[in-house]
Amino acid sequence: MFNYVVSELNRFNLAYLHIVEPRIQGNVTVEDDGNGLGARHFRSIYQGTIITAGGYTRESGEAVLEQGDADLVAYGRLFIANPDLPKRFALNAPLNEYDRSTFYGGDHRGYTDYPFLDELKVLTTV
Numbered sequence: 001m002f003n004y005v006v007s008e009l010n011r012f013n014l015a016y017l018h019i020v021e022p023r024i025q026g027n028v029t030v031e032d033d034g035n036g037l038g039a040r041h042f043r044s045i046y047q048g049t050i051i052t053a054g055g056y057t058r059e060s061g062e063a064v065l066e067q068g069d070a071d072l073v074a075y076g077r078l079f080i081a082n083p084d085l086p087k088r089f090a091l092n093a094p095l096n097e098y099d100r101s102t103f104y105g106g107d108h109r110g111y112t113d114y115p116f117l118d119e120l121k122v123l124t125t126v
């Protein structure tokens, strides 16, 4: 069914198709053999821009782009915990770890209190 639906989406000149890899269930990473209904599978079916998400690290995100399986990589949990995630990736800087217990919380904790690189006084020379 998904092959058919994705194939039909080609007719609509969409901005992108955003795929969540099967290694993700909700906000939890699960076992996956890499051969499921993800970006690699749909690349040959969908002709437009593909965004893939789901458990990517800096390295695996770069790898999926280099392999050509997707055009863009979306980051969820890492971005929640690292508001300056692109800068950290560019500098290969250490990441804040996310706190799952605050993902669905009702105040600033887990949303606006993760430190930026500069606050950590990390050496940022490239």
Ligand SMILES: Cc1cc2nc3c(=O)[nH]c(=O)nc-3n(C[C@H](O)[C@H](O)[C@H](O)COP(=O)(O)O)c2cc1C
Pocket: 020, 024, 026, 027, 053, 054, 055, 056, 074, 075, 076, 077, 078, 080, 103, 104
């Ligand atoms: C707080 C939070 C809430 C989420 N809620 C949903 C949701 O309602 N529906 C859904 O399909 N995915 C949901 N997700 C999954 C994300 O869309 C995304 O697929 C997932 O976080 C994988 O990307 P990541 O490994 O970069 O975090 C949620 C993720 C997080 C962290």
